[in-house]
Amino acid sequence: MASNGEFSFPNGAPKSPLKKIQTQKKENGICHDDSAPPVKAKTLDELHSLQKKRSTPTTPVKTDNVFSQLSDEDRQKLQLQSISASLASLVRETGPKLVKGDPAQKTDGSKTVSHHHHHHHHHVVVAPTIGVSDSALKFTHVLYNLSPAELYEQAIKYEKGSFVTSSGALATLSGAKTGRSPRDKRVVKDETTEDELWWGKGSPNIEMDEQTFLVNRERAVDYLNSLDKVFVNDQFLNWDPEHRIKVRIVSARAYHSLFMHNMCIRPTPEELENFGTPDFTIYNAGQFPCNRYTHYMTSSTSIDLNLKRREMVILGTQYAGEMKKGLFSVMHYLMPKRHILSLHSGCNMGKEGDVALFFGLSGTGKTTLSTDHNRYLIGDDEHCWSENGVSNIEGGCYAKCIDLSREKEPDIWNAIKFGTVLENVVFDEHTREVDYTDKSVTENTRASYPIEYIPNAKIPCVGPHPKNVILLACDAFGVLPPVSKLNLAQTMYHFISGYTALVAGTEEGIKEPQATFSACFGAAFIMMHPTKYAAMLAEKMQKHGATGWLVNTGWSGGRYGSGSRIKLAYTRRIIDAIHSGSLLNANYTTTEVFGLQIPTEIEGIPSEILDPVNVWADKEAYNDTMLKLAGLFRKNFEVFATYKIGTDSKLTEEILAAGPNF
Ligand SMILES: Nc1ncnc2c1ncn2[C@@H]1O[C@H](COP(=O)(O)OP(=O)(O)OP(=O)(O)O)[C@@H](O)[C@H]1O
Ligand SMILES: O=C([O-])CC(=O)C(=O)O
Numbered sequence: 001m002a003s004n005g006e007f008s009f010p011n012g013a014p015k016s017p018l019k020k021i022q023t024q025k026k027e028n029g030i031c032h033d034d035s036a037p038p039v040k041a042k043t044l045d046e047l048h049s050l051q052k053k054r055s056t057p058t059t060p061v062k063t064d065n066v067f068s069q070l071s072d073e074d075r076q077k078l079q080l081q082s083i084s085a086s087l088a089s090l091v092r093e094t095g096p097k098l099v100k101g102d103p104a105q106k107t108d109g110s111k112t113v114s115h116h117h118h119h120h121h122h123h124v125v126v127a128p129t130i131g132v133s134d135s136a137l138k139f140t141h142v143l144y145n146l147s148p149a150e151l152y153e154q155a156i157k158y159e160k161g162s163f164v165t166s167s168g169a170l171a172t173l174s175g176a177k178t179g180r181s182p183r184d185k186r187v188v189k190d191e192t193t194e195d196e197l198w199w200g201k202g203s204p205n206i207e208m209d210e211q212t213f214l215v216n217r218e219r220a221v222d223y224l225n226s227l228d229k230v231f232v233n234d235q236f237l238n239w240d241p242e243h244r245i246k247v248r249i250v251s252a253r254a255y256h257s258l259f260m261h262n263m264c265i266r267p268t269p270e271e272l273e274n275f276g277t278p279d280f281t282i283y284n285a286g287q288f289p290c291n292r293y294t295h296y297m298t299s300s301t302s303i304d305l306n307l308k309r310r311e312m313v314i315l316g317t318q319y320a321g322e323m324k325k326g327l328f329s330v331m332h333y334l335m336p337k338r339h340i341l342s343l344h345s346g347c348n349m350g351k352e353g354d355v356a357l358f359f360g361l362s363g364t365g366k367t368t369l370s371t372d373h374n375r376y377l378i379g380d381d382e383h384c385w386s387e388n389g390v391s392n393i394e395g396g397c398y399a400k401c402i403d404l405s406r407e408k409e410p411d412i413w414n415a416i417k418f419g420t421v422l423e424n425v426v427f428d429e430h431t432r433e434v435d436y437t438d439k440s441v442t443e444n445t446r447a448s449y450p451i452e453y454i455p456n457a458k459i460p461c462v463g464p465h466p467k468n469v470i471l472l473a474c475d476a477f478g479v480l481p482p483v484s485k486l487n488l489a490q491t492m493y494h495f496i497s498g499y500t501a502l503v504a505g506t507e508e509g510i511k512e513p514q515a516t517f518s519a520c521f522g523a524a525f526i527m528m529h530p531t532k533y534a535a536m537l538a539e540k541m542q543k544h545g546a547t548g549w550l551v552n553t554g555w556s557g558g559r560y561g562s563g564s565r566i567k568l569a570y571t572r573r574i575i576d577a578i579h580s581g582s583l584l585n586a587n588y589t590t591t592e593v594f595g596l597q598i599p600t601e602i603e604g605i606p607s608e609i610l611d612p613v614n615v616w617a618d619k620e621a622y623n624d625t626m627l628k629l630a631g632l633f634r635k636n637f638e639v640f641a642t643y644k645i646g647t648d649s650k651l652t653e654e655i656l657a658a659g660p661n662f
């Protein structure tokens with residue numbers, strides 16, 4: 001017997017050997033292990049070529065447009081010429097030589113190949129070469145509007161930290177930056193923007209000059225052209241067909257391409273054929289830093305916007321939200337020029353066509369509350385309000401995932417499936433089950449998914465004029481009522497204030513709530529003075545008879561540390577009562593100091609919580625905290641006191657008077 005644990009037969013070899021395997025004998029003497037017909041391929045390569053079928057030509061050819069005369073081949077060529085022009089060095093005046101397709105797909109990249117069974121159609125554009133340099137001799141491969149499946153494969157093959165989760169989402173890491181960098185967002189100040197935009201104290205627009213922009217642009221373009229391959233997305237913004245904007249995003253990561261595929265409006269194959277020249281282009285060279293020897297650069301990150309050139313350059317941050325919110329800034333410039341109001345808000349619509357807007361700073365509940373099983377989702381974050389009604393700017397949603405639960409947010413939970421990008425989440429290494437409570441990478445974990453992943457999305461994402469305008473504040477001081485009805489002046493006061501209070505640190509121990517005031521609930525994204533947007537909102541609300549509401553999705557019964565966050569189920573009931581119209585006709589009392597109208601009861605909610613003072617054990621502490629917050633509001637509003645809102649000076653005075661009185 002072997003004593004080392006090895007298996008052995010006790011008495012040498014087995015006495016009766018195993019039976020010999022019998023195989024079927026065919027007439028010709030060749031064995032077959034099954035009866036299915038054999039594969040029609042002689043080599044493995046041939047077998048693989050059978051697997052992929054050539055994508056069908058995109059659209060039936062129409063006769064009434066210029067493109068219809070073009071062959072598939074010529075159209076592809078034009079597309080590549082346009083991309084080469086986008087990627088042109090401004091110094092060398094040449095675009096790179098481009099090839100379509102993955103460089104890893106072994107083909108002769110220097111020839112136009114249109115082999116029938118080949119799945120990638122390789123087309124080449126050789127840029128005119130003026131000054132010869134080494135960079136002009138190489139080819140850049142373009143991965144143009146890849147599908148989610150192709151982008152998954154690219155990410156998993158080439159980008160560390162990319163994994164498929166158990167529900168089919170693509171988990172990815174955004175790198176050192178897991179949130180936006182507002183202090184590194186620069187805007188070119190030129191003759192036009194100097195007068196048009198909001199500059200100076202409080203403004204999000206940090207100035208840079210044209211020359212510096214060009215230096216950074218060249219840096220980004222050279223970086224992108226030095227790569228083997230770049231991703232290019234051609235997509236749209238704004239579901240209002242009259243005001244649709246064509247955007248091109250050039251990036252170096254499949255993650256970025258899939259993120260924008262989800263977040264922008266996806267063109268139909270026909271729309272893509274006729275795409276032409278983009279209205280706006282992003283050069284995302286986020287893996288590459290900016291150069292601090294360059295004038296204006298204060299860190300290795302810079303997000304640079306040039307409105308005249310209609311271009312944005314990203315250096316030194318891979319956080320994908322920069323692209324989404326960068327384009328939102330652009331819309332905050334382009335839309336008001338067309339007398340359309342751009343809004344940092346969620347939006348949904350009831351069965352009767354009643355539309356509600358949800359304003360609020362990050363983490364206050366725009367996505368959570370606009371995603372409502374009983375209503376149609378128009379969008380979760382960025383909208384336009386024009387003479388035609390509301391339209392979503394985007395084609396997808398970007399939900400916070402921290403502590404996400406299937407029970408509380410089933411629609412968002414179910415949207416996290418194949419095609420969804422899951423940023424910076426932690427998952428089980430074996431089962432790939434995501435732990436949404438884990439903040440090891442960041443608290444700002446996010447899911448980006450196409451809007452149609454929400455079952456009751458309203459597509460196209462447009463709706464009539466809003467009936468309710470809901471301002472969300474997550475008040476960690478716990479003194480704002482769970483809901484208040486606002487008059488127009490109060491709505492404008494709170495819109496301009498843009499208040500929320502979150503908790504500073506995520507470390508243990510009780511931390512002071514940090515009040516944040518961000519004009520128009522999105523000061524980081526507006527381009528003109530806040531009063532410009534406020535005046536437009538007031539005019540539209542007045543004209544269309546919308547009602548304003550202030551909803552506290554934050555603390556109740558004490559500030560952060562002693563009270564607790566208002567149950568999401570309660571907030572949902574409040575929102576339901578706003579939508580149904582029942583809250584409009586409830587009985588109200590008016591609070592001291594803030595002068596807010598609060599309902600005495602709402603179905604399904606304990607009445608005592610409606611007036612925050614009731615649920616604070618220590619009434620004196622409540623009063624002190626409320627006065628402290630009122631003081632912060634007053635101080636913040638000082639800078640706006642000298643501005644007129646619109647042409648109506650009566651409204652301006654009313655707005656000034658609509659703040660806390662003490
Ligand atoms: N009473 C409540 N009302 C709303 N949200 C709540 C409430 N209680 C807890 N939450 C949680 O707060 C978070 C709200 O985040 P949400 O994604 O809706 O923010 P957002 O306003 O869309 O921000 P962003 O603009 O950054 O995307 C969610 O994680 C949600 O589960
Ligand atoms: O832009 C982001 O990163 C997330 C977001 O929606 C916001 O902060 O408003």
Ligand SMILES: [Ca+2]
Pocket residue numbers: 366367380381398399400
């Ligand atoms: Ca959101």
Ligand SMILES: [Mn+2]
Pocket residue numbers: 344362381
């Ligand atoms: Mn947002």
